Amino acid sequence: MRPRRLRRARGAAVLWLGALLALWGALAAPAPAAAQAAPGSALSVSLLTFGPGEIYWERFGHNAIRIRDAASGSDVAYNYGIFDFGEDDFLLNFARGRMQYRIAADATAEDLALYAQEGRWIVEQALALTPAQRQALRDYLEWNLRPENARYRYDYFTANCSTRVRDALDRALGGALHAQLVAPSSGFTYRMHADRLMRPDLALMLGIDVGLGPLADRRLSFWDESFVPMLLMQRLREVRVPAADGTPVPLVQHETLLASPRLAEPADFPPDLRWPCGALGLGLAALLLALARRRGRAAARGAFAFMALSTALLCGLGGLVLAALWGLTEHTSAWRNANLLLLDPLCLLLLPAWWRARRADWRPSRTTLRLAQAIALLAAAALCLRVLPWFVQDNRPWIALLLPLHFALLLALRRIDARPG
Numbered sequence: 001m002r003p004r005r006l007r008r009a010r011g012a013a014v015l016w017l018g019a020l021l022a023l024w025g026a027l028a029a030p031a032p033a034a035a036q037a038a039p040g041s042a043l044s045v046s047l048l049t050f051g052p053g054e055i056y057w058e059r060f061g062h063n064a065i066r067i068r069d070a071a072s073g074s075d076v077a078y079n080y081g082i083f084d085f086g087e088d089d090f091l092l093n094f095a096r097g098r099m100q101y102r103i104a105a106d107a108t109a110e111d112l113a114l115y116a117q118e119g120r121w122i123v124e125q126a127l128a129l130t131p132a133q134r135q136a137l138r139d140y141l142e143w144n145l146r147p148e149n150a151r152y153r154y155d156y157f158t159a160n161c162s163t164r165v166r167d168a169l170d171r172a173l174g175g176a177l178h179a180q181l182v183a184p185s186s187g188f189t190y191r192m193h194a195d196r197l198m199r200p201d202l203a204l205m206l207g208i209d210v211g212l213g214p215l216a217d218r219r220l221s222f223w224d225e226s227f228v229p230m231l232l233m234q235r236l237r238e239v240r241v242p243a244a245d246g247t248p249v250p251l252v253q254h255e256t257l258l259a260s261p262r263l264a265e266p267a268d269f270p271p272d273l274r275w276p277c278g279a280l281g282l283g284l285a286a287l288l289l290a291l292a293r294r295r296g297r298a299a300a301r302g303a304f305a306f307m308a309l310s311t312a313l314l315c316g317l318g319g320l321v322l323a324a325l326w327g328l329t330e331h332t333s334a335w336r337n338a339n340l341l342l343l344d345p346l347c348l349l350l351l352p353a354w355w356r357a358r359r360a361d362w363r364p365s366r367t368t369l370r371l372a373q374a375i376a377l378l379a380a381a382a383l384c385l386r387v388l389p390w391f392v393q394d395n396r397p398w399i400a401l402l403l404p405l406h407f408a409l410l411l412a413l414r415r416i417d418a419r420p421g
Contacts, residue, residue, distance in 0.1 A: 040135030042071040044126065047165070048111070049233040051121035051261050052197065056204055059197045059266070062115075063165050063229035066108050066124065067138050077108040078141045078168075080152070081161030097330035099154040103144050103164070112258060119262035123233060126253040128241060129172060137172035144168075157190045157216075157333060162229040173241060173251075180239050181223040190333065191216040191394060193228055195270035209273070210318070211325060213337035214393040230266075278400035285408035292412035295360070295419075304412070305358035309351060311405055316348035338393050341382040342402040344375050357416075364413045372410045379406040 050062040064079035082104045084090065093099055115122055129137065143149060153159060170177035191212050198205035226232035240248040288307055294300035322343055325334035353368040364372075383399050385391045 038131040040131035040133070040138075042069055043131070043134040043138060044068045044070070045129050045134050045137060046127055047125045047169070047233065047236065048077060048108075048258075049123045049125070049229050050115045051230070052263065052266055053118050053120050054263060056198070056201050058118075058120075059200070060160075060227075061120075061162075061229040063162055063232065064111065065137070065141065065165055065168060067134070067141070068108075075108045076105050077111045078103060078105050078145075079111070079161060080164035083154070095329065097332075100151050101154040101161070102150040102152065103141070104150075105141070105145055116259040120259070121257070121261035122259040124256045124258055125233065125236060126256075127169070127236075128243070128249055128251055128253050130244070133172045137168065140168060140171060155332075156194075157224075157227050160227055162232050163227050165229075166223075166226045166232055176241055176251075177236075177239060178223055181226065181235055182221050184222045185219050186222070186225065188220055188225060189217050189394070190220065190224075190227075192270040193220075193225070193231075195273075196268075197228070197266050199267055199271055200264070206273075210339055210343070210395075210398055211322065211334050211337070213326070213333060213335050214391070215333045215335065217392045217394050273397035274400055277397040281401040281404040285404035288405070288408040288412055289415075292415050295416065298360075301358050301360065305354055308354040308357060308409055308412075311409065312347040312350050312354055315343045315402065316345050316351075318343035319345040319347070336393075338382055338385055338391070339395050339398050341378045341385075342395070342398050342406075344378055346371060346375050346378075350375075362416075363419075364417050369413055369417060372406075372413050376406045376410045379403045 044067070046066045048064045048066050050064075052059050052061050062079065062081055064077040066075070066077050068075045080101065080103045082102045083099070087100075112122060152164065166177065191209065194208050194212070194216070195205055198208060222231075222235045222238075226235055237250070237252050239251040241251050243249045284307070288304065291300045291304035291307070295304070319340055322334070322337050322340050323345065325331050326337060326340075349371055350368060353364060356362045379399075379402060382395065383403060386396070386399075
């Protein structure tokens with residue numbers, strides 16, 4: 001009896017041990033694929049927006065995509081605004097409109113510390129992307145980081161740091177950004193935003209404004225306006241995306257101010273240059289005519305010759321620059337610039353005449369009079385173009401400034417020519 005009971009006891013123990021081992025194996029086995037965490041569930045995505053800085057290329061602000069990985073502990077800021085002054089032929093490529101920028105990935109903490117040190121505000125917007133969208137976004141950014149994909153052809157308005165960030169987010173969202181931002185418009189143009197943001201650097205703002213052609217004056221949709229990082233930040237607040245149950249929810253879950261601004265904020269509206277330019281143009285024209293009437297005095301002749309020379313030199317050289325931007329570069333925003341009628345290279349042909357105008361016995365030649373007349377008529381053509389329905393370039397400030405000057409110089413020449421000998 002005892003040996004048989006012993007065998008039975010041993011058999012029961014083996015069965016129990018086998019059952020325990022099977023249970024342990026079932027618990028330790030990998031979970032079915034459906035029960036595993038979805039790809040991208042450990043990721044969080046946000047948009048970082050940095051306010052304008054003090055240096056001219058920082059006036060438009062900056063932004064980056066921040067991706068944190070709870071599984072690995074990584075925290076990376078992807079941004080597209082990287083350029084290098086030391087790059088071979090950088091200045092030549094800049095002048096020709098063939099600029100190459102690239103994407104970079106940095107530790108977020110380093111970027112935040114750098115921009116905060118510069119006195120620029122920083123806002124973080126947490127975005128309501130699904131795990132699959134977060135994973136797709138990071139995969140795309142990592143693909144973009146490869147050396148063969150990292151560089152892109154830069155354009156101030158259509159392919160800058162902010163438009164590339166916008167496009168990456170739109171790609172991950174399946175076109176939801178474009179669909180919701182392509183129709184509305186605030187009525188602003190590229191020119192208006194450039195003038196508004198560059199206002200602290202007056203000379204540079206004026207140079208940019210006179211150099212922009214009609215491409216800069218079309219009315220922009222919210223999608224187009226997002227070339228300005230601060231405006232992309234604002235527009236994302238209005239975007240809705242479907243939640244897991246299909247109901248629309250705000251794309252921006254919440255915002256956090258990571259650094260307060262120490263620099264002045266850009267104005268909400270561009271400056272109206274028409275009145276100051278018009279007043280300056282009329283004032284200078286009146287002064288030229290007054291000096292021409294007083295040619296009997298050496299000081300008046302010298303002042304008149306200096307003003308005429310300066311006007312002709314600035315207009316002529318400015319016209320050569322505008323012509324070069326149109327004909328020799330790929331700066332498409334400077335093409336077909338009607339300011340060529342006002343900043344006329346023909347003015348350079350009058351330089352010898354204006355130099356001789358300092359002499360008391362000088363009279364203009366027929367060629368000089370005809371040149372001055374042609375220059376004035378071409379400047380008047382810039383005003384006439386304004387009535388054409390297809391003409392969209394807003395060059396009213398430059399018409400108000402330069403048209404009176406060209407006609408004043410023509411009238412002064414005729415007065416000098418008609419003076420009794």
